[in-house]
Amino acid sequence: MSKVIMTGNEAVARGAYEAGCYVAAAYPGTPSTEILENVGEHYSADIYSQWACNEKVAAEIVSGASIGGARALCAMKHVGMNVAMDPIFTMAYAGVNGGLVIVTADDPGCHSSQNEQDNRLYAPHAKLAMLEPSDSEECKEFTKAAFALSERFDIPVLLRMTTRVCHSKGLVELEERENVPVRKYERRADKFAMLPAVARVRHMIREESLADMENYSNACSYNRVENTGGSKVGVITSGISYQYAKEVFGDTVNYLKLGLTFPLPRNLIREFAARMDTLYIIEENEPYLENAVRAMGFACIGKDKIPVCGELNTEIVRRCLLGDSSGAGYEVSAQAPARPPVMCAGCPHRGFFYTVSKNLKKVVSAGDIGCYALGINEPLNGFDYSICMGAGLSSIIGLAKALELQGDSRKALGMVGDSTFFHSGMNSLVDVVSADANVIACVLDNSITAMTGHQQNPGTARNLMGLPSPQVDLVTLIRATGIGEDRIRVVDPMDLEALQAAIDAGLAVTGPFVIVTKSPCALLKEVIKANAGKHCVIHSDRCKGCKMCMKVACPAIAFENGKAVIADVASCNGCGLCKQMCKFDAIERIGE
Amino acid sequence: MTKSILLVGVGGQGTILISKILSEGLAQMGYDVKMSEIHGMSQRGGSVTTQVKYGEKVYAPNIGVGEADLIISSEKSETLRALSYLKKGGAIITDDHEIYPMPVLTGAASYPHDAIEQLSAVVPNVRTVRAGAVAGSLGNVRAQNIVLLGALVKSMGLTGVDWEELVARYVPAKAKDLNLAAFRAGFEM
Numbered sequence: 001m002s003k004v005i006m007t008g009n010e011a012v013a014r015g016a017y018e019a020g021c022y023v024a025a026a027y028p029g030t031p032s033t034e035i036l037e038n039v040g041e042h043y044s045a046d047i048y049s050q051w052a053c054n055e056k057v058a059a060e061i062v063s064g065a066s067i068g069g070a071r072a073l074c075a076m077k078h079v080g081m082n083v084a085m086d087p088i089f090t091m092a093y094a095g096v097n098g099g100l101v102i103v104t105a106d107d108p109g110c111h112s113s114q115n116e117q118d119n120r121l122y123a124p125h126a127k128l129a130m131l132e133p134s135d136s137e138e139c140k141e142f143t144k145a146a147f148a149l150s151e152r153f154d155i156p157v158l159l160r161m162t163t164r165v166c167h168s169k170g171l172v173e174l175e176e177r178e179n180v181p182v183r184k185y186e187r188r189a190d191k192f193a194m195l196p197a198v199a200r201v202r203h204m205i206r207e208e209s210l211a212d213m214e215n216y217s218n219a220c221s222y223n224r225v226e227n228t229g230g231s232k233v234g235v236i237t238s239g240i241s242y243q244y245a246k247e248v249f250g251d252t253v254n255y256l257k258l259g260l261t262f263p264l265p266r267n268l269i270r271e272f273a274a275r276m277d278t279l280y281i282i283e284e285n286e287p288y289l290e291n292a293v294r295a296m297g298f299a300c301i302g303k304d305k306i307p308v309c310g311e312l313n314t315e316i317v318r319r320c321l322l323g324d325s326s327g328a329g330y331e332v333s334a335q336a337p338a339r340p341p342v343m344c345a346g347c348p349h350r351g352f353f354y355t356v357s358k359n360l361k362k363v364v365s366a367g368d369i370g371c372y373a374l375g376i377n378e379p380l381n382g383f384d385y386s387i388c389m390g391a392g393l394s395s396i397i398g399l400a401k402a403l404e405l406q407g408d409s410r411k412a413l414g415m416v417g418d419s420t421f422f423h424s425g426m427n428s429l430v431d432v433v434s435a436d437a438n439v440i441a442c443v444l445d446n447s448i449t450a451m452t453g454h455q456q457n458p459g460t461a462r463n464l465m466g467l468p469s470p471q472v473d474l475v476t477l478i479r480a481t482g483i484g485e486d487r488i489r490v491v492d493p494m495d496l497e498a499l500q501a502a503i504d505a506g507l508a509v510t511g512p513f514v515i516v517t518k519s520p521c522a523l524l525k526e527v528i529k530a531n532a533g534k535h536c537v538i539h540s541d542r543c544k545g546c547k548m549c550m551k552v553a554c555p556a557i558a559f560e561n562g563k564a565v566i567a568d569v570a571s572c573n574g575c576g577l578c579k580q581m582c583k584f585d586a587i588e589r590i591g592e
Numbered sequence: 593m594t595k596s597i598l599l600v601g602v603g604g605q606g607t608i609l610i611s612k613i614l615s616e617g618l619a620q621m622g623y624d625v626k627m628s629e630i631h632g633m634s635q636r637g638g639s640v641t642t643q644v645k646y647g648e649k650v651y652a653p654n655i656g657v658g659e660a661d662l663i664i665s666s667e668k669s670e671t672l673r674a675l676s677y678l679k680k681g682g683a684i685i686t687d688d689h690e691i692y693p694m695p696v697l698t699g700a701a702s703y704p705h706d707a708i709e710q711l712s713a714v715v716p717n718v719r720t721v722r723a724g725a726v727a728g729s730l731g732n733v734r735a736q737n738i739v740l741l742g743a744l745v746k747s748m749g750l751t752g753v754d755w756e757e758l759v760a761r762y763v764p765a766k767a768k769d770l771n772l773a774a775f776r777a778g779f780e781m
Binding site: 003005111135163164167168169170171240242243244246247313314315316318328329330331332333334335336337338339340341342344377378379550553555557558559567570571 | 659713
């Protein structure tokens with residue numbers, strides 16, 4: 001078969017296909033998103049795949065498939081795994097019927113995440129087997145191995161990736177799909193009905209099987225020693241850190257390259273470490289391997305030299321371990337200005353955040369995870385804090401109490417997007433209503449999961465496999481809480497007057513108030529098509545240079561020679577927000 | 593010997609696309625290839641960096657400080673931002689195109705208009721390729737990335753691959769002729 005160039009994510013999808021996976025589910029999250037996108041796009045004939053409304057639901061969908069006898073895979077970003085751990089901890093006791101693979105895509109360096117938690121620590125905590133691929137080829141190979149090991153040892157397997165593995169491309173050899181029949185479903189209440197009496201037994205069985213699996217770990221091909229004659233320097237490493245180690249040390253040292261990292265091959269580690277005069281442990285973030293090596297009584301060099309925080313690369317490993325900073329590059333005195341990501345020209349969130357920013361004396365604003373997180377930036381300063389998916393609506397219940405206790409008269413205002421509403425914001429809103437919280441809860445519906453690159457969600461009427469699907473109407477869901485029609489406003493966020501009126505209505509009442517802003521993402525294909533040829537122009541003879549239009553922070557508008565101009569006509573879609581800001585009628589929409 | 597190319601630009605300029613074409617071509621040449629990209633929030637007008645490494649055997653997919661043989665850039669302040677990654681003796685191919693980030697648009701920061709002069713003062717091998725202007729004159733500034741790809745392929749001596757076939761495969765069908773013209777223009781510069 002041919003070799004093709006693939007990202008780690010594409011290779012995991014390919015591995016699932018080749019391994020005879022039948023069911024796959026995920027909630028989108030960088031850097032994991034493309035795994036399920038590729039399953040949906042390329043392998044729909046053989047694998048049923050879907051976006052779940054959150055990671056816990058995804059893990060439960062594939063748990064059911066596994067119990068039913070079908071090989072199944074779910075994928076999530078590292079913080080998504082926090083959401084999914086409830087079913088995963090229990091499935092680790094239960095084991096599987098069809099092979100069950102859980103992919104975690106960690107993000108050392110927080111490239112696009114709120115933390116850089118190291119999900120390797122979940123493997124011993126939950127008692128999951130764990131494989132760590134270090135490049136695209138291994139992503140495919142280890143995905144297939146994960147299914148086989150899951151069935152052989154009756155255990156869910158965690159496939160642990162990192163951003164640099166997910167989003168790097170390398171050559172991968174393609175193979176055919178294995179013919180793995182769905183295992184017959186039989187009632188196994190002694191295994192899957194996790195009541196206390198069952199759980200106590202399953203826990204003991206799991207401990208025994210992990211001991212068995214450790215024997216396998218000591219002997220398997222996924223954990224390998226690469227010896228270099230004569231050297232007494234050893235490196236123990238796993239995942240992407242192996243690649244950094246190889247580039248720094250080349251063939252001058254011995255390696256213990258670990259692929260199956262839970263249960264750890266302690267005998268193999270012991271034999272390797274005992275032969276070395278100097279032992280380096282090279283790993284990103286937490287000292288997971290290092291703690292295990294130290295617990296076996298071996299001295300080693302690890303996190304005393306290599307930082308816990310941030311992503312590694314060869315230059316950092318070389319500098320930290322060898323003290324070699326000779327690789328320093330060129331320097332000039334000029335500095336590049338910061339280039340933070342911004343809301344796109346025509347983004348409907350801009351109208352929302354501009355209006356919120358005008359009300360900051362009356363509200364304290366809480367954000368959430370999505371494109372609208374960009375509303376935090378200057379000059380909009382559209383919210384004060386953001387925590388995790390859904391907290392934009394639930395944290396304001398507590399915030400409102402705290403503000404009340406200190407006599408702060410401002411009202412708590414929180415927000416989630418449409419996808420985040422379906423993810424966990426729904427639960428938050430139920431509590432907002434049932435607690436009669438004195439808050440304004442906003443749902444910013446742009447008809448897509450935008451930040452991760454336009455994934456469908458329950459509100460978009462289309463599924464991951466490209467087929468039409470039933471549409472779940474979020475306004476109907478909100479009404480179903482019983483909040484009352486007089487406490488709900490559905491507005492176009494680009495209509496600044498209507499949005500301000502909605503906020504005023506929310507401020508005028510005590511208790512919960514819901515604002516749904518409805519306007520599709522400007523980058524959706526149908527929106528681009530509908531806006532083709534439309535853009536704004538600023539008539540310089542009428543522009544007074546007051547910079548009011550700059551207050552909406554649109555990347556298409558620049559200020560040159562004392563006048564505002566539409567500098568990037570190609571990206572302007574004529575949304576007209578700037579026109580609403582102009583008091584001198586200097587801005588005109590063209591192409592309508 | 594492994595070669596490392598750092599490709600930088602601004603979200604929307606097509607940096608990732610030319611990295612894909614480049615990687616595919618290098619694989620066809622028989623090299624081991626790794627390409628690394630960071631996307632996600634950078635789609636929204638932020639800085640974009642991709643890294644392509646090729647040789648007999650490539651380990652790390654990413655490039656550390658002082659490790660790039662070549663920086664290829666479609667925006668000159670991004671060239672400045674990437675400078676520390678250039679190896680001593682390495683080369684720069686940069687467009688003189690300017691895209692102002694939000695802090696510059698709002699007046700909170702100033703734009704380094706003299707970036708290329710500053711770079712040329714310390715790096716012996718800086719070449720300015722007016723790829724955006726060339727693409728604009730061919731019909732659409734969006735083909736800027738393909739002009740740069742042509743210049744890159746020429747400068748690294750990456751022959752023996754049908755690059756035009758690869759370009760045609762990766763760009764939208766209706767923009768094929770424009771992009772082929774852009775590639776040739778970049779190659780012949």
